[in-house]
Amino acid sequence: MGNCAYCGFEGKLTREHIIPDWYDSANSADEGEIFVEKAPDKIVKSDPKVKDVCATCNNVVLGQLDDYGKSLYDKYFCHPVYGKERKKIQVDRRRLIRWLLKVAFNSARANKADLHVLNGYAKDIINDGLCDDVILFCSTVAPSLEDGGGWKAAHRQDASSSIPPNAFRVGVFRLPEVDFYRWSFRYVYIDSFAFYLAIPQRGVELNEERKHVIKIMTKGSEFGVRVLSGTIDTKPPRYHAANVTINHLANFPSTYGVVEDPWVVLSNKGNVDILHYAIMREDIEKEDFSGVLSFIDQQLVTREALMSSLGKVEFSVYGYESDSRDLWEIEEVRRFLAVLNGQRPYWLVFQGAEPGWTQVLLFCLCRLKKESYGFELTHKEDLKGLMNQWFSGLNEISNRLAISYELNKQLSDRFGEHVKLMRV
Ligand SMILES: [Zn+2]
Secondary structure: OEEOOOOOOEEOEEEEEOOOHHHHHHOOOOOOEEEEEEEOOEEEEOOOEEEEEEHHHHHHHHHHHHHHHHHHHHHHHOOOOOOOOOOEEEOOHHHHHHHHHHHHHHHHHHHOOOHHHHHHHHHHHHOOOOOOOOEEEEEEEEOEEEOOOOEEEOOHHHHHHOEOOOEEEEEEOOOOOOOOOOEEEEEEEEOOEEEEEEEEOOOOOOHHHHHHHHHHHHHOHHHOEEOOOOEEEOOOOOEEHHHHHHHHHHOOOOOOOEOOOOHHHHHHOOOOOOEEEEEEHHHHHHOOOHHHHHHHHHHOOOHHHHHOOOOOEEEEEEOOOOOOOOHHHOHHHHHHHHHHHHHOOOHHHHEOOOOHHHHHHHHHHOOEEEEOOEEEEOOHHHHHHHHHHHHHHHHHHHHHOOOOHHHHHHHHHHHHHHHHHHOO
16 A cells, blocks of 8 residues: 555555556567666666556556557558658657656656656646646667678668667656756657656746746757647657767766765665775875875766766865874865865765865864864855855756756755864
């Protein structure tokens, strides 16, 4: 028993496929593959399900939506779209959006991501409601051909030797300079067809941002054409199967999909290894930032790189062990950390479970004095300023590398705990 994720009523819950099960049977085992991107280093080939849908919603309402998806699949999606080809397809736009939303919502629940946005659509999905606030784009992906000089988009005459994009993928993408908290950006790839949904949080005024989102997606040719009516007239494919896969793996975050819920990876690893970076005294004395900056930047190159260090880097300052002063009392350390903090205020992204480094930073970056009972901040605004700066840093990286809202929150909460422990 539990509450249905769609209608909200309490009842016996059934399993619902994230990827409609007709896709599986429509594709023989060695051809079609279902990918759900569970973790950055693992694209899991599986048949994932969620178990939070009541029988009525599952079998009747959502079943009908899936039937509609299947009819589009049989008619259009199962046919590869080759290089230079345009496709004109006829859809019931609102039903298509509801079906894609359903697929996205199921995947999001399995990953516990973006639910504060997507829950707002559950009722409309099952009640034939209007979802006209959802922005939908569609593009196509060609099969790939290896011609000795590497992979390229296959044309129709190459059909027999080409590899079509046979996969059903669901995932997340991000757009630059858009508040990811207010939106859920989801893609659904079905063989040659790629759909991109920009889903605004409901009940929030987003008119200006909406214009911005449409502008970016219209400009970014990878998103294809905006779906505004029942006719989708696609542009020729810009990508082919192999480079979509490569883009996935390379995690090109502002365009192609990125994987969900990195927290799973971290927790699956159990006692995660801590990455340790020591800032050396001689670097501090020489004011040489190159080492630490390049370390930080390496972690931020791709989403994958970040996922292996997110929430588990312990920084330290090394070389002052014989100095009787505390680090925060040493002027050159304070100066060094202040400059570093100005250049890369991303500590919340990296901070491990231990509060040590947060403490060093706060002590070195705030003005404080030692009292018999502990430390006192002489300028409360120092702490406030740093917190603003660090939360912005976390949000900036979250946006750039598609960190889920939930994970962002866990990192923020961790920082809150660290600060509380210090009783500053
Ligand atoms: Zn229900």
